Amino acid sequence: MDVLRELIQTIIVIVVLAVLVEMLLPNGDMRRYVKMVIGLLIIMAVLQAAAGVVNSQFMQEVPAVTVSDTGAPPLEDIMAAGEELSAINRDKAEQQYCEGLSGQVLALVNMNSEVQAVDARVNVDRENSDIKEITIVFLAGDKEPAGGAKEGLNFTDNESGALDVQPVVVELGEKTDVHEFSRVNEATPEQKKIAAELTGVIAEFYNLKPDQVKYEFQ
Amino acid sequence: MDILQISGIALTGAVLAVVLKQKSPPMAVLLSIAVGVIIFLLVLGKIGAIVDILQQLSERADISTIYLGTLLKIIGIAYIADFIAQICRDADQGAFATKIELAAKIMVLVLAVPIVVAVLQALLRLVP
Known part of the structure; x- marks a missing residue:
């Protein structure tokens, strides 16, 4: 009752x-x-x-009154997954854009035979995809010749005219030619001048302010 | 005596709107919006008391706060859509008013979908 x-x-x-x-x-x-x-x-x-x-x-x-009761995942989850996917795609696109720009900058800089650029780091603004900063890394010291890779290797012509690589001998022991590495980070004044000129050219090419393009030697 | 105050504001606004409609119709629309907002702000504080009573009743009837929240949201959507649609009609923009009402109907139905599903499932469980 x-x-x-x-x-x-x-x-x-x-x-x-x-x-x-x-x-x-x-x-x-x-x-x-x-x-x-x-x-x-x-x-x-x-x-x-x-x-x-x-x-x-x-x-x-x-059932409780939630959207998930319709069998579909909750709206918040769908939105979160969408945003995550969007962020991943944006990051990938940004990375590809940076790599492409870096390659362009390297190609442009290496047209000058006086200095050798080994890397170009591009910083892109996430908001509007504008270039924030470009840092070009030059190799200090003498520029390697075009066939520089051959220096440490022995090549012989075989019968067909192609190059064969002779066996490489690796010797373990104390490093004797330390002076080879001591010249790192030592750029000549001429190289610095050329690097500055090249950064100016790059800044002009990409319509950037001069202080947005930097250089360093390694 | 709030009702006198509100009536005074509404009456003054109506007279001014009639006068302004002859000279400058856009200003009449702006005036009607302003009067509407003022009246809404004046009664906003009293809505809280009604919501409190509804909450107490829903607790007494063991109705989940989610249901009540959904209900209040739907009422809010209906009022806002009605208010804006009236303003649009006053401004001779009947098409906009229809669109606003359509949007409000869709939003109400979206909010109602979980309730419909819940009722349906509950009714189906009743069937042996």
Whole structure:
């Protein structure tokens, strides 16, 4: 009997709530739509109240009101995944753009035979994809000849005219020619001057301010 | 005596709007928007009391706050859409008003989708 009384009380409260909410509705064309939703909510509330009396298990089985109950993943998850994917694609595009620019800069700089550029680091503004800064890394000291790779290797012509690489002997022991590495970071004044001129050319080429293109020696 | 204040503002606005509509219709539209916003701000503080009562009743009836939140959102959407559509109609822009109402209807139905699904599932579970 107490259960029945409680059920009736709950239904009375739901009805009062529905009347109150209906009083709040606007008069326009939207009224019908909002009334439909209110009707559904009342059905839901009455069902829940009735289920609480008949079978408590039923109430647990009534799904919560979330978008995920439609079988699809929640909207927040979809949006988050989309944003993540967008960020990954943007990063990839930015990386490709930087690599492309770096290659262009290196090709332009290495047209000058006085100095050798080994790297060009390009910083791109994430907001509008503008170039923020370009740093060109020049090789200090004498520029390697075009066939520089051959220096440490022995090549012989074979019968077909192609080059064969002779076996390379690796000797372990104390390094004797330390002076070879001591010349690192030592650029001649001429090289610095040429590097400065080249950075100016690059800045002009890409329509950048002179202080946006820097150089360093290694 | 807030109702006197609100009525005074509305009446003054109406008279001014009628006068302005002859001379400068755009200013009349702006005036109607301003009067609407002022009246809304005046009653905004009292809406809180109604929401409190609704919350108490929903707790008493064991209705989840998610349901009530959805309901209040839908009512808010309906009022805003109605308000803006009226302003658009006053400015002789019936097409805009129709579009706003369409957008509001779609948003209401989107908010109602989870409730519809919940009711449907509950009803289907009742079937043996």
